[in-house]
Amino acid sequence: xxxxxxxxxxxxxxxxxxxxxxxxxxxxxxxxxxxxxxxxxxxxxxxxxxxxxxxxxxxxxxxxxxxxxxxxxxxxxxxxxxxxxxxxxxxxxxxxxxxxxxxxxxxxxxxxxxxxxxxxxxxxxxxxxxxxxxxxxxxxxxxxxxxxxxxxxxxxxxxxxxxxxxxxxxxxxxxxxxxxxxxxxxxxxxxxxxxxxxxxxxxxxxxxxxxxxxxxxxxxxxxxxxxxxxxxxxxxxxxxxxxxxxxxxxxxxxxxxxxxxxxxxxxxxxxxxxxxxxxxxxxxxxxxxxxxxxxxxxxxxxxxxxxxxxxxxxxxxxxxxxxxxxxxxxxxxxxxxxxxxxxxxxxxxxxxxxxxxxxxxxxxxxxxxxxxxxxxxxxxxxxxxxxxxxxxxxxxxxxxxxxxxxxxxxxxxxxxxxxxxxxxxxxxxxxxxxxxxxxxxxxxxxxxxxxxxxxxxxxxxxxxxxxxxxxxxxxxxxxxxxxxxxxxxxxxxxxxxxxxxxxxxxxxxxxxxxxxxxxxxxxxxxxxxxxxxxxxxxxxxxxxxxxxxxxxxxxxxxxxxxxxxxxxxxxxxxxxxxxxxxxxxxxxxxxxxxxxxxxxxxxxxxxxxxxxxxxxxxxxxxxxxxxxxxxxxxxxxxxxxxxxxxxxxxxxxxxxxxxxxxxxxxxxxxxxxxxxxxxxxxxxxxxxxxxxxx
Numbered sequence: 001x002x003x004x005x006x007x008x009x010x011x012x013x014x015x016x017x018x019x020x021x022x023x024x025x026x027x028x029x030x031x032x033x034x035x036x037x038x039x040x041x042x043x044x045x046x047x048x049x050x051x052x053x054x055x056x057x058x059x060x061x062x063x064x065x066x067x068x069x070x071x072x073x074x075x076x077x078x079x080x081x082x083x084x085x086x087x088x089x090x091x092x093x094x095x096x097x098x099x100x101x102x103x104x105x106x107x108x109x110x111x112x113x114x115x116x117x118x119x120x121x122x123x124x125x126x127x128x129x130x131x132x133x134x135x136x137x138x139x140x141x142x143x144x145x146x147x148x149x150x151x152x153x154x155x156x157x158x159x160x161x162x163x164x165x166x167x168x169x170x171x172x173x174x175x176x177x178x179x180x181x182x183x184x185x186x187x188x189x190x191x192x193x194x195x196x197x198x199x200x201x202x203x204x205x206x207x208x209x210x211x212x213x214x215x216x217x218x219x220x221x222x223x224x225x226x227x228x229x230x231x232x233x234x235x236x237x238x239x240x241x242x243x244x245x246x247x248x249x250x251x252x253x254x255x256x257x258x259x260x261x262x263x264x265x266x267x268x269x270x271x272x273x274x275x276x277x278x279x280x281x282x283x284x285x286x287x288x289x290x291x292x293x294x295x296x297x298x299x300x301x302x303x304x305x306x307x308x309x310x311x312x313x314x315x316x317x318x319x320x321x322x323x324x325x326x327x328x329x330x331x332x333x334x335x336x337x338x339x340x341x342x343x344x345x346x347x348x349x350x351x352x353x354x355x356x357x358x359x360x361x362x363x364x365x366x367x368x369x370x371x372x373x374x375x376x377x378x379x380x381x382x383x384x385x386x387x388x389x390x391x392x393x394x395x396x397x398x399x400x401x402x403x404x405x406x407x408x409x410x411x412x413x414x415x416x417x418x419x420x421x422x423x424x425x426x427x428x429x430x431x432x433x434x435x436x437x438x439x440x441x442x443x444x445x446x447x448x449x450x451x452x453x454x455x456x457x458x459x460x461x462x463x464x465x466x467x468x469x470x471x472x473x474x475x476x477x478x479x480x481x482x483x484x485x486x487x488x489x490x491x492x493x494x495x496x497x498x499x500x501x502x503x504x505x506x507x508x509x510x511x512x513x514x515x516x517x518x519x520x521x522x523x524x525x526x527x528x529x530x531x532x533x534x535x536x537x538x539x540x541x542x543x544x545x546x547x548x549x550x551x552x553x554x555x556x557x558x559x560x561x562x563x564x565x566x567x568x569x570x571x572x573x574x575x576x577x578x579x580x581x582x583x584x585x586x587x588x589x590x591x592x593x594x595x596x597x598x599x600x601x602x603x604x605x606x607x608x609x610x611x612x613x614x615x616x617x618x619x620x621x622x623x624x625x626x627x628x629x630x631x632x633x634x635x636x637x638x639x640x641x642x643x644x645x646x647x648x649x650x651x652x653x654x655x656x657x658x659x660x661x662x663x664x665x666x667x668x669x670x671x672x673x674x675x676x677x678x679x680x681x682x683x684x685x686x687x688x689x690x691x692x693x694x
Contacts, residue, residue: 003104003111005063005153006141008118009383010342011040011100012153013304017315017343020303023243024313028228033314035356038346040100041120046141048116049089050109057082058107061149064096066103083110099154106149116141144335158302160265162200165249166192186252188219189262193565194593196299196309198265199229199241199249206257207232212246214310214592215581219248224587226311243267245299245309245593247565269301271331275643279604281633286549286604289556293598296566297326300595301333304340308569308591317344317360318414321367322533322602323595328374329605332638337371338380345387350394357412358405361395362434369441372448375640376617381445392442392455395435400427402465403458405435415494416531417570420524422492426483429470429495433478436462437502463504470495476512478505493517493526497538514542528570529555533599540607545628548607552600559597567597604635609646610676611637618659623684624676625653641671653677653692661686 018039024031059080060068068075069091075081083090090110094101105112117138146153167190194214201208210229213219218226229241236258251262279290300306304315305323324337344354344364353361365388372381400406404427407413413424413431439459446453470478472489478499480490496517499505505513517523518538526535532555536548559571562580569591570583583590606612610624618639625648627633632649642658653675660671673684677692684690 001111001113002147003106004113004143005102005104005146005151006046006112006114006116006118006143007100007102007153008041008044008120009139009142010345010347011044012102012142012144013339013342014038014346015040015100015154016156016303016339020306020343021314024311025227025242026311027226028230036346036352042097042101043093043095044101044118044120045091045093046103046112046116046118047089047091047138049087050083051087052083052085052109054085055082056107056110058105058110059149060092061104061152062092062094063099063102063152063154064094066092066094066101068092083107102153104146104149104152112141112143114140114143118142156303158267159270160197160267163191163195163197163264163266165189165262165264186250187262188216189249189251190216191247191249191264193295194245194247194299194309195264195266196243196245196593197267198243199246200263200265201231201239201241201251201259202261202263203236204231204233204239204257204259205236207254208257208259209252209254210241211250211252212244212310213248213250213588214246215578215588216248217578217581218588219246219250221587222250226586226588240265245313267302268298269303269333269336271298271333275332275638277330277332277601277605277635277637279601279609279633279635282631283549283553285553285557285560286600286630288560289552289600290604292560292565292567293326293556293601294330296593296598297323297330297595297601299566299593300598301327301331301336303336304343305336305595307596308594310593311589311591315340315344317354317364317367318357318530319595320344321363321370322530322599324367324370326595326598326602328602329611329637330601332640334371334375334377337367341367341371341384345384345391348387348390350391353394353411354391355412356410357414358407358431359414359434361391362431362438365392365438365441369444372445373613373616374618376619378448378616382449385445385449385451388442388445392438395438396458402469403462404432404465404469407431416526417528418524419527419572422490422524423481423483423488426481426488428481429466429478430480430492430498432462432466432470433495433498433502433504436466436504466504471509476509476516478513491517491523493523493535494531497534500538500541501534510542514539514544518542519544519547527572529567529594529597529599533596533602536599536603537607540603545607545626548603549628549630552603556597556600564592566593568592569594569597605637608633609635609637611644611646613639618671618673620672620674621659622674622676623655644673651694653694655684655690656688657684657686657690659686660684 018037021033071088103112118141119138208231211219211222211225212227213225227244231239233239280287299309305320306313307316307319320340327333354364368384406427415430436459439455443456472479477491478495481488496513500510526532539548558573559568581588581590608626614620614622625646627648634647637644639659644657644659647654655675657673660673675682675684675690680692
C-alpha cells in the first residue's frame with residue numbers, strides 16, 4: 001500500500017463545507033448560511049505501532065505544526081527520521097487553526113493510511129474494534145485519494161475547462177433599453193445553456209460591471225439580477241471573477257475601459273463515463289428529459305451535493321437525500337455522498353436540527369441507510385453511528401407525551417413550498433411518518449452493528465400512535481395535524497404518499513389512498529419537483545407507470561417547452577413568461593437549476609429499467625422492467641461491482657450485467673441477480689445476455 005494523507009474523520013468535510021456554504025452572494029454581498037457551522041479540531045494526535053526488521057528512514061509532510069514521539073520520547077524537529085529496528089509506537093501531535101491537521105508519512109514499510117488511529121485529545125481511547133484503552137478516544141484515521149506529499153487535502157479543487165460563449169458574435173455590442181428607461185452600451189454574452197464557473201475577461205484594462213442571469217431578462221435587469229460583479233484592473237491582464245451560475249452575462253464598460261475577449265472556466269466534478277447511468281427510449285421528449293435531468297445533476301454535484309447553483313449554493317439535507325438517490329442511478333459518486341452526509345451532520349453537541357429543519361433531520365437518518373443499501377459499505381455506517389445516536393437523542397428529547405415530534409419555537413417545519421393554505425404548527429402527521437422512518441433506520445443500523453437498542457420498540461409504538469391519531473376510515477386518508485389539542489382534518493398528499501413510500505399503510509389502505517388522495521383532483525396539487533419526486537415514486541410503487549410518464553411529459557416537458565436547459569426549483573404550468581422566473585417575492589429569485597428537479601433520472605432507472613438492490617451493495621438485485629406506453633427502452637445502471645444494461649421492447653427483455661461478477665475478472669461472485677417479468681423469474685448470468693420473450 002502507498003502512503004496517503006490522513007486526518008480526523010469528518011474534519012475535512014466540515015472545513016470544506018464551511019468554505020463551500022459561505023460562497024453564496026446576493027448582488028455582491030456575501031450571504032452565509034443561517035445554521036450553526038462547526039469547525040475542525042485544531043489539535044489532533046496520530047498514532048500507530050510498528051515492528052520493523054531493520055532501521056527505516058521516514059519523511060514527514062504535515063498541514064500544521066507537529067511534534068513527533070517515538071515510544072513516548074519527543075524528537076528534535078525535522079522532516080525525516082530514522083526509526084531503529086524493533087517494535088515501536090509512533091505518535092504525532094498536529095496543530096492547525098486554519099485547515100484540518102493532516103499528516104503524510106512515507107517510508108519503505110512505514111506509511112500513513114487508514115490503519116493509523118487519531119484522537120482529538122478527549123482522554124478516552126477506543127481502538128477500531130471498539131475496545132477502550134488509556135485516556136483518549138482513538139478512531140481510525142480518515143483518508144481519500146490525496147496520495148502525494150504535494151497534494152494535501154487543503155488543496156482540493158474541482159476540475160475546470162475553458163469554454164466560449166455561443167452567442168457573443170450575434171448579440172454583442174447592441175444597445176439595450178432597460179426597464180427604468182435608461183439606455184446604455186453593453187455586450188450580452190450567451191453561453192448557450194445554464195452553466196457554472198468563473199467568468200474570464202482577457203486583457204482587461206479599467207473597470208467592468210458584470211450582471212449574470214439564468215435568463216436573458218435577468219442579465220439585462222441591472223437593478224434586480226441576483227448576482228453581479230465589478231471587475232477592475234489597472235493594466236492589461238486576464239481577470240477572473242468569482243464562481244457564478246449563469247447562462248447570460250451582460251457586461252458594461254466604464255469610460256476608457258477595454259478588453260479583448262470573454263471566456264469562462266467551466267467548473268465540474270469529474271465522473272467516469274464507463275461507470276455512469278444512461279437511458280434512451282422511443283420517446284424523444286422523454287430522452288431529452290433524462291438528458292437535462294442528468295445535466296442538472298452534474299451541475300449541482302460539486303464538492304458536495306448542493307441545492308441550486310445560482311442562489312443558495314448550500315447543502316440542504318432534504319435536497320441532498322434526493323441527490324444521493326439520483327446519483328446512484330447516474331454517476332454512483334459515493335465519495336460525494338459521504339462528504340455531504342458528514343458535512344450536514346457536523347459535530348456534537350447537537351443544538352438544532354439539521355439545517356434547523358425538523359424534516360431534514362429525519363431525512364438525514366434515512367440517507368445513511370440508503371447509502372448502505374446501495375453500496376454495502378458497513379464501515380461508513382459504523383463511522384456515523386455515534387453521531388446518529390446523539391442526533392436521535394436530541395430528537396427524542398423534543399417529543400411530546402405521546403412520543404410524537406412537535407415543532408419547537410426554534411425549529412423550521414418545512415414540508416414543501418405550497419400554494420394553498422396549510423398550517424405547519426402543532427403535531428403534523430407528515431413529520432411523524434418521517435420520524436418513525438428515522439427510528440426504524442436506527443433500529444436497522446443498530447442491528448447491523450450488533451448494538452442493543454430500543455429503537456425498534458419506539459418505532460413500533462410511534463407507528464401505532466400515528467395510525468390511531470391520524471388515519472380516517474371514513475375519508476380513507478391520513479389527516480393533517482393536531483393543533484391546540486384538536487384534529488386538523490385537512491387532507492394533503494404529503495403524509496399520504498409517505499405512508500405508501502415508508503410502509504405505514506397496509507395494502508388495502510394504499511389502494512384507498514390512491515383513489516381518495518393521490519388521484520383525487522379535489523386534493524391540492526404539488527407544484528415543486530421536490531415533492532413530485534415522492535408523489536411520482538408512490539405512483540410507480542402502486543403500478544401507475546403510464547400515468548407517471550404522462551406527468552413527466554407534462555411537468556418536466558413543460559419546463560423544456562419554456563426553454564429550460566436545466567430543471568427548476570418550481571414549475572407552475574399556469575404561469576407565463578417572466579412569471580416563471582420569480583420566487584420569494586423577487587423577480588429572479590427562482591433557481592433555474594435545482595438538484596431536486598432531476599428526479600426523472602431516479603424514477604426511470606429504478607421503476608422503468610427496474611433495477612434496484614434487494615440486499616445491500618447489490619449482493620442481490622432485481623431487474624423488473626416496465627415499458628409503460630413506450631415502444632422500447634434501454635439503459636445502464638451503475639453498481640459497486642459493475643454495470644447492469646437493460647433493453648426492453650414489446651417482444652422481449654434483454655439484460656447483461658457485470659454487477660454479479662467478481663470485479664476485474666470474468667469469474668462469478670456470490671452476488672445474484674434476477675430478471676422479473678410478470679410471473680417469470682430468471683437468474684441473470686454475469687457476462688452473458690439474459691433474454692426473456694414476452
